[in-house]
Amino acid sequence: MEMLVYLIPISLFLGALGLGGFFWALKSKQFEDPDGDGQRFLTDDWDEHPKP
Amino acid sequence: MTMAEISRPAACPACSVAGSAEDLAAQSAPTEARFLLSLPTAHCAACISAVERALNTQPGVHEARVNLTLKRVAVDADPNIAPDTLINVLNGIGYEAHELDAATLSATATDRAGRDILMRMAVAGFAMMNVMLLSVAVWSGAADATRDLFHWISAAIALPTIVFSAQPFFRHAMQALRVGRLNMDVPISLAILLAGAMSLYETTQSGHHAYFDAALSLTFFLLMGRYLDHRTRAVARSAAEELAALEVPRAIRIGEHGEETVAIAELTVGDIVHVKPGARVPVDGVVTHGQSEIDRSMLTGESLPVFAGEGAVLSTGEVNLTGPLELQVTAAGEDSSLHRMAELVAVAETSKNRYTSLADRAAQIYAPGVHLLALFAFIGWLWYAGDLRLALNIAVAVLIITCPCALGLAVPAVTTAASGRLFKKGMLIKHPTALERLAEVDTVVFDKTGTLTLGAPQPTNLGDHPRRVLEIALALASASAHPLADALSKAAREAGIKPAKVHDVTEVPGHGIQATLADQQIRFGRAAWVGADAGAQTAAWLRIGKNAPVEFTFADSLRPGAQAAIQGLLKQGMTVQLISGDAPGPVADLASRLGITKWRAEALPDDKAQLVQALSDQGHRVLMVGDGLNDTAALAAAHASVSPATALDAARVASDIVLLGADIAPMSGAVTTARKATRRIRENFGIAAAYNAVAVPIALLGFATPLAAALAMSLSSITVSINALRLK
Known part of the structure; x- marks a missing residue:
């Protein structure tokens, strides 16, 4: 049962991490253009070097 | 002719309007440095790079970014760049593009309300999953100190979450209570708050039952319903605003x-x-x-x-x-007359908002029922057992179990499915209660010009004229952009007529075209100018020298699917009427062609609204279909209203449903879908009621446990959602 002292905080921390990730994605407009983002990685425009 | 000009009418019916906006934009010196262009034909990764590359290489353009979901490109550029040059660049590489008015669209640029609900939903989901994990441990036998610890942790997660996530419900409940009304949010808020408070009290007393997970899953499921509801409306609203934004x-x-x-x-x-x-x-x-x-x-x-x-x-x-x-x-x-029209539309909006939706009607029966039941349980148990804590526990259990989780999903799940289905067929459902009102319709009133017809004339008596006359008429008609001349030259060319050789062709604006042929003066245009007596029909006249004038008559071409739409509506037992501001001749002709027996011509805008009002007073539920400013009052007065995408902005705003394509045939299907959707909503209410009929006695007798509440809640929500999906 002593394990709970570690396990519960860890599970809460991991869950909060996921929630924080979702917030970050929402704030940084990752959901503005779902169709376009799905297509964009198919282009080879910046394959040689990253976009300046 | 460029490619864009050819594809324009087919791809986007609203662009007949955009044409004029672009003409204006050609000479413009815009002050803003950010343009939005609509890209109706963009659909793939190659489109994105082609458009962005083409625009980014333009001098003066800082950055162009395509949004494929909205089919738009946002361009940041120097203020002296005209949007028209960018449109020409895109037309050059084969993409249709139209300028959008950024001011009209800014309202939907960031969907704040949607993001807000999504954020609250994510928090509720996170909290619900964690608390559920702890609750499962309690249900499977954790006792004493462990159970108390788990309850305390649950409380620490649940209470802040409730404060944050359930705010929309509290706010709506307060709004309703302040005006002395009850809506669905009142029992919801009460159940969530009481469950939280009661569970906290039980935890301090090391009680056996805590309903933290129930309060959270209730919040989560209901927020899901809210979000679905919001999405459906946001999609319709942004599409409607894009139509408006095309008119710069x-x-x-x-x-x-x-x-x-x-x-x-x-x-x-x-x-x-x-x-x-x-x-x-x-x-x-x-x-x-x-x-x-x-x-x-x-x-x-x-x-x-x-x-x-x-x-x-x-x-x-x-x-x-x-x-x-x-x-x-x-x-x-x-x-301006447009502003006066906008005020009229505002009046219409409030009259439509007064319609009580099925959900509201259910809430009016449901909310007092639930509260009385909980009160009855409390008083009954207090009198029977004499234990305040027990009585309060049972009363809260009754509130939680009867809480309208399924009811909260019953309507949005169905309207989302139905609106999505109609959107695929090219119909935009703009108003939240539009489907319910459409389902009740029994009379349909159509406008003629621009609604049942395309507003584009077609020559009707080409066969009556000798070939030589047609050749001369074609020679003159092809010199003008007037719709009648344009229609005549198109039809004549299709019939294989070659234009005659004429000289000195000049257009006299407002009158017609004149030319000379072998020293004879030829005129083609309005009756009075040519020297003829105007008839009742739409016509252009041709006069060769001193000969008697020859009449070319025109009739408006039928909108595709008009026949099918009216047949479909008649088959469903609807009364169909036609009312138009046009002359009796063309109206009677169209009515007989479409099989409409009741028609009225030369109607003023007020006449249209009065007809709709009179029909409503007789107890009919009227569906008005129209496109012009003269229809706006009638569209607003009708029980439900539809307008085509080519309609004026004021008419589109006044109507509940906008037809996106040129085809009007899906309209009869919309009524069927609306009726099916209403039936599903009623079924969902039935399911929720049946589940309550089983659960309420259990709760009243004091046998309800948090586990039973969680199971029943999830089960009823899933059943309701699946029933809504059957619509597809």
Whole structure:
């Protein structure tokens, strides 16, 4: 049962991490253009070097 | 002809309007540095790179980014770049593009409300999953100190979450209570708050049952319903706003320094405005210079163009057909006819908001019922067992178990499914209760010009004329962009007629075209100008020398699917009526062609609204279908209303449903879908009631546990959602 002292905080921390990730994605407009983002990685425009 | 010009009518019916906006934009010197262009044909990764590469290589363009979901490209550029050059660049590489009015769209640029609900939903989901894990441990036998610990941790997660995530419900409940009404959010808020408070108290007393997980899953599921509801409306709203944004509100003002393009809002009374042929009249005004013909079908329904010379009074929304006009502004801003129309629409909105939806009606029965039941349980147990804590526990259990989790999903799940289905067929459901009202309709009133017809004339008596006459007529007609001349030359060319050789072809704006042929003067145009007596039908006249004038008659071409739509509606047992501002001849002709027995011609805008009102007073539920300013009052007065995408903005705003394609046939299917959707909503209420019939006695008898509440809640929510999906 002593394990709970570690396990519960860890599970809460991991869950909060996921929630924080979702917030970050929402704030940084990752959901503005779902169709376009799905297509964009198919282009080879910046394959040689990253976009300046 | 460029590719974009060919594909324009098919791809986007609203672009007949955009044409004039682009003409204006051609001479513009925009002040803003950010443009939005609509890209209706973009669909793939190659489209994105092609468009972005083409625009980014343009001098003056800082950055262009395509949004494929919205089919738009946002361009940041120097202020002196005209959107028209960018549109030409895109047309050059084969993409259709139209300028969008950024001011109209800014309202939906960031969907704040949607993001807000999504955020609250994510928090509720996170908290629900964690608390559920702890609750499972309690249900499977954790006891004493462990159970208390788990309850305390649950409380620490659940209480802040409730405060944050359930706010929308608390806010709506407060709004309803403040005006002395009960809505669905009142029992929801009460159940969530009491469950939280009661569970906290039980935890301090090391009680066995805590309902933290129930309070959280209730919040989560209900927020899901809210979000679905919001999404459906946001999609419709942004599509509707894009239609509006295609009409960039600009006018060409003739100032001291020549012509300048300004926003319509900047015009003041007394300004002189230039209206090009083919453009829409931007303000109310009096013609000071020039002659032309005016198409006022949007305002009055008349299909015959009207002559406009100096001193003629023009209203906003009319289309200038042949010659350039200069107009002195007589009303701008709040006095303009367009603004008066907008006020009318605002009145209509409130009258439609007064309609009580099925959900509201259910809430009015449900909310007091639940509260009385909980009170009854509390008093009953207090009297029977004499234990305040036990009685309160049971009363809260009753509130939680009866809480309308399924009811909260019952309506949004169905309307989302139905709206999605209709959207695929090209119909935009704009109003939240539009489907329910559409399902109740028993009478349909159609407008003629622009609704059942395309507003584009077709020659009807080409076969009556000798070939030589047709050749001469074609020679003259092909010199003009007037809709009648255009239709005649198209039809004649299709019939294999070659234009005759004529000389000195000149267009006399507002009258017609003249030329000479072997020293004879030929005129083709309005009856009076040619020297003939005008008939009732839409016609153009040809006079060769001193011969008697020859008449070319025209009839409006039918909108595709009009026949199918009316047959479908009649088959469903609806009464179909036709009311138009046009002359009796064309109206009677169209009515007999479509099998409509009841029709009325030469109706004024007030007549249309009065007809709808009279039918409503007789107990009929009227569906109004119209497109012009003259239909707006009737659209607003009707029980439900539909307008095509080519309709004027005011008409589109006044209607509940907008048809996105040129085809009107899906309309009869919409009524069927709406009826099915309403049936599903009722079924969902039935499911929720049946589940309550089982659960309530258990809760009343004091056998309800948090586990039973969690199971019942999830089960009923899933059943309701699946039933909604059956609509597809």
